[in-house]
Amino acid sequence: MPSPEAERAAPSPWASARAFRHHFWQPPRAHGDAIAGREVSFLELFYDLVYVVVVAQAAHHLAGDVTWPGLGRFAVVFSLIWIAWVNGAVYHDLHGRAEGRTRAYVFLQMGVLALLAVFTGSATGSDGPAFAVVYGVYLLLLGWLWYSVRRQDSAEYRPATTPYIAGVLGSAVIVGASALLSDGLRLGVWALVVVAWLVGLIVLDRRRGLSRDTSTNASESLVERFDLFTIIVLGEVVAGVVGGIADAGRVPMAVVTGILGLGIGFAYWWSYFDFVGARRVAPRRGALSLWLVGHLPVTMTIAATGGVMVLMIEHASDGHAPGPAPMVLSASVAVGVLALVLVATSLADWHELPQVYRPVAAALALAAVVALVLGWLAPPPWLQILLLTLVLGAVWLFGVLTWFSRTHQPDTRP
Numbered sequence: 497m498p499s500p501e502a503e504r505a506a507p508s509p510w511a512s513a514r515a516f517r518h519h520f521w522q523p524p525r526a527h528g529d530a531i532a533g534r535e536v537s538f539l540e541l542f543y544d545l546v547y548v549v550v551v552a553q554a555a556h557h558l559a560g561d562v563t564w565p566g567l568g569r570f571a572v573v574f575s576l577i578w579i580a581w582v583n584g585a586v587y588h589d590l591h592g593r594a595e596g597r598t599r600a601y602v603f604l605q606m607g608v609l610a611l612l613a614v615f616t617g618s619a620t621g622s623d624g625p626a627f628a629v630v631y632g633v634y635l636l637l638l639g640w641l642w643y644s645v646r647r648q649d650s651a652e653y654r655p656a657t658t659p660y661i662a663g664v665l666g667s668a669v670i671v672g673a674s675a676l677l678s679d680g681l682r683l684g685v686w687a688l689v690v691v692a693w694l695v696g697l698i699v700l701d702r703r704r705g706l707s708r709d710t711s712t713n714a715s716e717s718l719v720e721r722f723d724l725f726t727i728i729v730l731g732e733v734v735a736g737v738v739g740g741i742a743d744a745g746r747v748p749m750a751v752v753t754g755i756l757g758l759g760i761g762f763a764y765w766w767s768y769f770d771f772v773g774a775r776r777v778a779p780r781r782g783a784l785s786l787w788l789v790g791h792l793p794v795t796m797t798i799a800a801t802g803g804v805m806v807l808m809i810e811h812a813s814d815g816h817a818p819g820p821a822p823m824v825l826s827a828s829v830a831v832g833v834l835a836l837v838l839v840a841t842s843l844a845d846w847h848e849l850p851q852v853y854r855p856v857a858a859a860l861a862l863a864a865v866v867a868l869v870l871g872w873l874a875p876p877p878w879l880q881i882l883l884l885t886l887v888l889g890a891v892w893l894f895g896v897l898t899w900f901s902r903t904h905q906p907d908t909r910p
Contacts, residue, residue, distance in 0.1 A: 524591035524598070524645050527653045534717045536724065540588055543602050544721075546609040548728050550577055551799055553616035555732045558803030559739065562821045567800065569620040572683055574796050575690040576631060576671070577616070580609075581725060582788065583638045583664065589718045591645050601641060608634045624682050625675035632672025639664040656700060663696055694789050701785035722791055723773045729795045732802030733761030740809025753812035753878040757805045760881060763888035764798055764832065771856060771895060772836055776844045783842040790839035797832035804828060808877040815876050822880055826871025829884055830864035833891070837861065851902045856895040863891045 525531075554577060558570040584605060592598045612630045615623035639661060646657045667689050674682045737754040744750035777787045804825045811817045817825075837857045840846055846853050866887050870880055 520596040522593055522595050522597060523648055524641070525593060526645065527590065527649050527657070529591075530715065534589075534715065536717050536720050537592075537594065539592075539594075539599060539602055540585070540721065541724070543584065543588075543606055544581075544724060544728060546606045546613070547577070547581055547725070548731065550609060550613040550616050551729060551732060552735060553613050554619075555736070555799050555803040556739075557617045557619075558800060559736065559806035562804050562807045562819065562824055564820055564824070567824055569683060570800060570803065571796060572687050572690060573616065573619045574799060575792060576686060578792050578795065579667075579690065579693050580631070580634060580638075583635075583642075585721045585725070586718065587638065587641055587645075589715060589721060591641075601637075605634065605637060608637065620683055621679060624679055628671050628673075628675040628682065632668045632675075635664055635668030635671065639668060659696075660700065663693070667693070694792070697788055698782070698785045702782050719774060719777070723769070726768055726773070726791075726795055726798070727765075729799040729802075730761050730765055732799045733764070733805060734758065734802075736802035736805030737761075737809065740806040740812075743806065744810045744812065747813055749813045749878065750809050753881060754805075754809045756878055756881045756885065757809060759885035760801060760805075760829070760888065761798075763885050763892065764801075766892045767833070767836060767860075767888060767895075768794070770892065772839045772843060777842055778844045778847060787839060787842035790835055790842060793831055793835035794839060797828040797835065800828040801825065801832070805881075808881065812877045816874065817877050822874040822877075823868075823871035825880070826867045826884065829888070830867040830871075833860045833864050833867070833888070849903065852895075852899050855898050856891070859891045859894050863887050 551574070554570060554573050557573075558566060561569070588598070588602070592602075608630060612627065612634060615627040615630060617623070619627040642657070642661045642664060646654065646661060649657060670685060670689055674685045677685065737757045740757070741750050741754040777783050804821055807821050808817050808825060811821075816822075837860050840853055840857060843853075867884060870883055870887075874880070875883070
C-alpha cells in the first residue's frame with residue numbers, strides 16, 4: 497500500500513490530462529516566432545501528396561480538351577488550386593507546430609482537398625457547383641486558422657493580417673456562392689477571384705514591406721516547399737507521357753515520342769533548379785510578392801505541358817497533332833521560361849550576380865521566341881518535342897558555361 501507521501505507526489509489523472517493537452521494541443525506560433533533552421537516536415541510532405549491528385553485531375557481534363565478555351569479554363573482552375581496550396585503552405589511554415597492541433601487541422605484540410613479532387617476534373621462543367629462549395633469550405637477552414645493566429649498576435653501585425661483574413665473569408669463566400677451561377681458566369685467569377693488574389697498579394701507586400709523580414713516571410717523551408725510543389729507538377733509531364741503512350745496503344749512512334757517528351761520535363765527541372773530553385777529572395781520591397789506570383793505561371797505551364805503531351809503522343813503516328821495542340825505546347829514552354837525570368841528578378845542572386853543572370857535571362861527570352869516559332873510551324877510531334885528539348889537544353893548549357901566563365905576566374909597573380 498503506497499504511503500501518504502507517495503500519493504501526494506504522484507500526479508493526479510486530471511493533472512496528467514492537462515499536461516498532455518498543453519503538450520499536444522498548443523496554439524499556433526505567432527507572427528515573428530520563427531524556428532531557426534526549420535526543415536520541411538513529413539506532415540507537410542504528406543499534405544502535398546493530396547495536391548498531386550488535385551493537380552492530376554486538372555491536367556487530365558486539359559488532356560481531353562486541348563483548345564484555347566480549354567487552356568483558359570485549365571488556367572483558372574489551376575490558379576484556384578495554387579492559391580489554396582499557397583495559403584496552406586505559408587500558414588504551416590509561419591505558424592505550424594509538430595503537435596496534435598497542427599496535425600489535426602492538416603488532416604482535416606487533406607480530407608476536404610481529397611473531396612475537392614473528386615470534382616476538379618469537371619470543375620468547369622457538371623461538377624462546377626460541387627467544386628465551388630467544397631473550395632469555399634476549404635477557404636473557410638483556412639480563414640479560421642489565420643484568424644486563430646490574429647487573436648494572439650500583437651497589434652503591429654493587424655494592419656496586414658486583417659485585410660488578408662478578410663480576403664480569405666471573402667473569397668470563400670464568393671466562390672461558394674458561385675455554385676448558384678451558370679457555368680460561364682461561375683468561371684468568370686473564379687477568374688476575378690484569381691486576379692484579385694494576385695493583385696492583393698502584390699499590393700499588400702508593397703504597402704507593408706513584408707519582404708524586409710525574409711527570415712519569416714521567405715524562409716529556407718518555405719523556399720524548399722515551393723521547390724517541392726514544382727516537382728509535383730513536373731510529375732504531370734511524366735504522367736502525360738505514360739498516359740499518351742498507353743492511349744496510343746504502345747506503338748513504336750508513340751513510345752519514341754513519349755521518351756522524347758520526358759526530355760522537356762528533364763530540361764524544365766535543370767533550368768528551374770539551376771536558375772531559381774533553392775535561392776534566397778532579395779530583401780527588398782516587392783520581391784516576396786514577385787517571387788510568389790511568378791511561381792504561378794511556372795508551375796501552371798509545366799502542368800499544362802503534361803496535359804498537352806498526352807494528345808501529342810496519341811497522334812505521333814499521324815505526323816501532325818490536331819487543332820491548336822502544337823501551339824498550345826509551345827506556348828506553355830514559352831510562358832514557362834519567361835516566368836523563370838520573372839522569378840529570377842526577385843532573387844538576391846539577380847543583383848549579386850548580374851553578369852550571370854542577365855545573359856541567361858536573355859537566352860531564356862530567345863528560347864521562348866523559338867518555341868513559339870516551332871508551334872507555328874507545327875512539325876511532326878516527335879520533331880517538335882525533340883527541338884523544344886534541345887532549345888531548353890542549349891539555354892541550360894549556355895547558363896552553366898556563363899556561370900563558370902564569369903564566376904570562376906583563374907588566379908593570374910604572380
